[in-house]
Amino acid sequence: MPGVRKMILSHVMSGLCGKMNRVKHLDGDVMETPLRRCLNTFDMTLLGVGHMIGAGIYVLTGAVAKDVAGPGIVISFLIAGFTSFLAALCYAEFGTRCPKAGSAYVYTYISIGEFWAFIIGWNIILEHMIGAASVARAWSGYVDSLLDHAISNTTVLITGEMHEQLLGRYPDLLAFGVCISYALLLGIGVKGSALVNSIFTIVNLLVILLIITTGFYYATPQNWTRNFLPFGWSGVLAGAATCFYAFVGFDSITTSGEEAREPSVSIPFATIFSMGIVTISYILVSAALTLMVPFSQIHPTAALPDAFAAINHHWLKYMVSVGALCGMTTTLFGSLFSLPRCMYAMASDGLLFEFMSKINPKTKLPLYNLAIGGFLSALLALLFDLEKLVEFMSIGTLLAYTIVSSAVIVLRYRPISPPSIPLTPGTEDSSPETESCSPVSDKSNDTASAMILAGHLRTNYSWLTPVFGKCEPGGAVTGAVILFICASSTFCITFHFSKSILHPEAWWTILLNVFLLMIIFLCVFVMVAHQQNTTGLRFQVPMVPYIPCLSIFFNIELMIHLSVLTWIRFIVWMIIGMLVYFLYGIHHSKESDPATTYSMLMTSSEAGKSQWGATTRTAIKGALMARKHKEAADKKPIIDEEEIVQ
Template sequence: MAFFSSVLKRLSRLKSLESDNLETPMKRCLSTFDLTMIGIGSMMGAGLYVLTGTVAKNTAGPAVIISFVIAGFVILLAALCYAEFGARIPQTGSAYTYTYVSMGEFWAFLIGWNIVLEYIISAAAVARAWSGYFDEMLDHRIRNFTYEYITGGPWDHPLLAQYPDWFALLLIILGVIITVLGANLTSKINSFLTILNICTVILVIGAGLNFVNVSNWKIEGGFAPFGISGIMSGAASCFFAYMGFDFITASAEEAKNPAKSIPIAICTSLAVVAAAYIAASAVVTLMVPYYDIVPEAAFVDAFRHVGVKWLMYVVGVGSLIGMTATFLTAMFVLPRIVFAMARDGLLFEVLAKVNSHTHVPVVATVTLGVLAGILTLVFDLESLVEFLSIGTLLAYTIVAAGVLVLRYEPAEAFTIVDKHTNQDTIEMNLKKKDETSPLNSVDSHLHGGEVRKEFNGCRILRNARPGTIPAFAVFIMSIFMFTLAAVIVFCGDALAEARFWVIVIVVIFGSVVLLCFFVLCIHYQNTSIVTFKMPLVPLIPSLSIFCNAILMMNLSYMTWIRFAVWITLGMMLYFCYGIRHSKLAMSLEEENNDLNRYYIMPAEFRRLMATTECDNTK
């Protein structure tokens, strides 16, 4: 029993925040503008020129506009969670770091492990897409040359590409070279490419407005020919067009003023990208009937349809520019996650080394560039692209849950304590803070995590340690949200027919979710946060968790199988290496925490640790 208790403590240990979160071996050189361009560049790539036409023709029709609005709303919920965390914890690592602080080491490793694969596949997929698009503009000369002089014909294997894409490999190498030269240079190149892409999109949309025909929204089923189901399915596809805003938080450790820049950059980039997607989908469906759209090149074919050939080349160049910006941002943030995990000891230490001149984790950049290059060169990435979604959605879910957990932690849980300060001084300072705080009232941050006075009659809620009941409610609510989402997705027909058994299940699961939400509402929040705070907590994070659950349940079973295999590999790595080399574990094992000068934890837990140390010395 003692063994399992020890393992559980190791898995759930929380990362301590240092007294100065701005100290970093990396160079803080990114402005709000740079971060905004990173966000726009990561989201407004090939999806604008390809996904818009694909969803319009095959899934939603002209109602693809509504699909983009719904997807934008769902992604905004997750983005606000990231914005609050990014402002409070300005360190590289994005969802990995946020999970380490709020949920524990094991969950943090799994999230980081999934994000690493997500970014590798993302970089490889965009490089392959860039090469394929460019090759198509050259009438497939690169492919034909490879068939004739290298492979002797296409490869016939379901897991491999039809031919090795050497041009895409060169793009990966070029991306690695640019990235290792420094964040400042990379951000400037990305900003330049993103501005060109924005100008191209404005030109294309503006020119397209001259050829709109409102009757195209009235034929063959009207504005929504595929109905509500088509709009929702389209929203699930459009959701992935917005993926990439978390690249901003992954670069937090190189931001000049992260507390201010990250929320502004996230909201601004999302607004710009959403406007571009909505406007582009409106223009293309007004120029051409939705059933005549060519999904692979919607705008190119639309301008060919109206006889403006010169704009066809503008769209082609704009597509390459947009994909280049997306690829460069993926290569830029990819080593940052690995650096954060290696710095914490969960991955190999060599990956955390930062070059003293460029302030870039060169070893991590080159290593991951090699992995991305191998995937780009020989693998067919179409079957892996869907895998990107499940890891991202899981990260969004954990971050939303983490926001809820930390919002209901007591104020003293975030008091920075020096190791040389004795317990009497700590308690005296906290008491003094209680007495002098201008917020000293029933609703002040000093009551964070406690049940509201109107519900003090319940002994369990009154006697529980502040923050414990809300954290438990978040855990239970998340589980039942996923089960409710599974019932809605997999038993949709029975639900539409109003069958008794499925209605009973939905009512029971929904009641548990609402009960947990009510438990959160009757507890005080910690209002002492001085950086960006998400509005409407706990509503927005709870909605984010449920929306992510719905989208995850719509993924194919093969995606879940691949996800299980990747998770299994990650668990093997963690239990064989990470759990034993964790810097947090080493610092906690040192006498008097010599390696961890500053730490943040509840006062009750500090007393428990002190008592345990006294017992061990006897």
């Protein structure tokens, strides 16, 4: 009997690991979708810009410049923008590979596995929920400050204060109402809400241009020359980790890929354009602010209006307020726009509850998810303070960026077997017709060779065959990526805590850091030594694996600078997510049955005769029959009775 128990346990564990590591299969045309494809490159660019330029530029800039980095905030924004741009390139390549809703969640599901995809999707849900709640709270606080705190004083007078450390000082009814109102506005449809977002974003950009022009006109260079880095380089890095919050939101472009007319063109262009516009805007605004006002005199919460009031330009103060409200409105739009689509993608795969995968036939929107996401975001905005919300936002985003960058490397070195493409011209089955089309055949042969040889050692590195020759194609690169992440994490932790704990002058500390750097460079060398597959990509991340590796390293470095309390909250949220996955998602995943993948019900010869996403009787019958066979197979005993008797 102990042997029987061991066999049963090994069967269960192997099945569990197989379920956690199964990947998403996208069969058929990835352009087929039940959503409405109506967004162009301009709409998606303004969607990304509007999601990123909001509370960060009007609220965050003053606090970081005064208390964290000083005028060095310009370098902080440059570092945070560069780190986000590296991740944005990886998102853009994945967006052209798979133009589906869900962004990093879908990318991870395709390349790495279901368990890690659920972790990413679960954190993206948290990111957008907290993003919407924090911006709604900032929106309410900005209006309250313009009205000389009349709203907060009246609310406290009626409801009293909430004497609880984890909650805000008072329930913010205005922030609650703002979240609900914008969620209702998004329910009118994609094109209508995109038009409203574009108008607010253009107004915001015009106000920012006015701020930059006026700020540089009244600049005082002595504000920089006296003390440019008052808090040192540690302050610059800490400021970069905080300023990273300002760049959260470009993934809304890839999240809307399932509603883009030409995703292979719109996603990369919109991502690059929006990141460039936002990074330049943040750097110029922070430079104008710190040149106008000495960093010690900057108002931490209303920096720009106070700065223009100090130079007797009160009319600019009101213009800044208009831009701030427009900017925070578009940021709130971006979060509430992305949140229901991520929930829809996970529910369509069976990892969240089935009713969340329903699409309204009239608006072509996941209205259930919009209602749930809007209400939960409004509830967070009602009860929690802005500072407590912002602290918890960056960690999930940085983790998502890290895994997406890793997935780009894994997929680039993964071979794909092309169906029935001859590898060499002039085979036995070749006919005179094929011989007359030798240029086309050569091109097909090159494509087939690139697809099959991906993940194998390059010719120049054939001397590594005794070491990596027995590995599966792409397996050595996958192992190198995992080791690179572990070594980078250890190096960043060691470097971060070396000043206070590890004594950087100790010889063993130096030896440890040198050893870790050698492992990091060795991992990159192993990746470079293998062949890539770039066939069929309209947009490619340049300099792979160097740029994705840099993105991974910078993301890990910024995560290390987050507070311990943020990590504790992250662990609690992940425990809740693990309960959802192991009690529901792992048992209802569509990938548990090969005949019921995400696109199986949308792929048939009749798909072209109906609207996108129409399910045909043939596909449904095939899925039901396959499920019946699978259930019958699952009822068979693992061990025969004769083996138990023996």
